Amino acid sequence: MDMTITASTFSANQSIPSLYTCEGKDISPALSWQHVPDNAQSLVLIVDDPDAPDPKAPERTWVHWVLYNIPTQSTGLPENVGVLNLPQGTLQGLNDWNRTGYGGPCPPIGEHRYFFKLYALNTVLPDLHEPTKAQLLEAMQGKIIQEVQMIGLYHKQGKM
Numbered sequence: 001m002d003m004t005i006t007a008s009t010f011s012a013n014q015s016i017p018s019l020y021t022c023e024g025k026d027i028s029p030a031l032s033w034q035h036v037p038d039n040a041q042s043l044v045l046i047v048d049d050p051d052a053p054d055p056k057a058p059e060r061t062w063v064h065w066v067l068y069n070i071p072t073q074s075t076g077l078p079e080n081v082g083v084l085n086l087p088q089g090t091l092q093g094l095n096d097w098n099r100t101g102y103g104g105p106c107p108p109i110g111e112h113r114y115f116f117k118l119y120a121l122n123t124v125l126p127d128l129h130e131p132t133k134a135q136l137l138e139a140m141q142g143k144i145i146q147e148v149q150m151i152g153l154y155h156k157q158g159k160m
Contacts, residue, residue, distance in 0.1 A: 001035045003148045005118045008032065008079075016114060016152040022106030023157060025080075028065070032076030033118055037145050040120035043070035044140060045077075046133055049105070051112040063133045064114065065102045066093030069124055089124075093131045100130060105154035117149045 008030040010016050018024040036043065045067040052062040067090055074087040082101070083092070092100035105114055121143045128139055 003033060003035045003037065003118065003120060003146050005031060005033045005116055005148050005150045007116070007150065007152065010152055012150045012152075014153065016105055016154045018157065021104040021154055021156075024104070026102075026104040027080035028077065028102035028104075030077065030079040031116065033148075034075070036072050037120050039122060040072045040145055042068070042121045042124045043072060043074065044068045044117075044119040044121060044136065045070060046117045046119075046136070047102070047114060048117070048133065049107070049112050049114050051107070051110070053108050055107075055110040055112055063094075063096045064104065065095055066100075066131070066133055066136060067091070068093060068128070068131075068136055072120070091125075091127060093128070093133065093136050105152075105156075107154060107156055111153055111155040114152045114154060115149050116152065117147060119144050120146045 020027060020029045047065040049062040051058045052060050070090045071087050094100060095103045097103050122145050123143050125139050128135060
């Protein structure tokens with residue numbers, strides 16, 4: 001059976017509640033996954049937005065969250081997960097705010113898509129010392145057993 005990833009507060013291709021964005025508390029949503037391959041040794045989670053800055057004329061992919069070496073026994077992450085309650089052994093990479101941790105949706109214009117990508121790897125990666133998404137993807141080359149993604153949507157309601 002193929003691996004799945006879901007959020008408890010929004011469905012795939014639906015709006016992400018503002019609580020998890022710059023207009024709310026900017027906390028991470030609760031995520032869960034199932035059917036991790038038996039031969040997987042670790043998991044990677046990358047959350048990014050390929051529609052930055054304007055979905056009608058995207059110029060770059062904005063990285064919101066980078067986690068790696070998530071234990072395969074883990075079945076998800078709780079809401080508002082922080083460094084102290086990440087699954088033991090999980091390491092963090094840098095997002096595009098140049099910090100670790102979750103940074104929620106905050107699109108400057110239009111409705112953006114947020115990709116929650118989960119990768120099952122055939123190894124546990126070495127400590128990459130807060131890698132960028134690009135550095136992590138390079139380290140993952142040839143080690144991905146399976147990957148799955150879920151897309152959430154967000155359009156800023158108020159003015160910043």
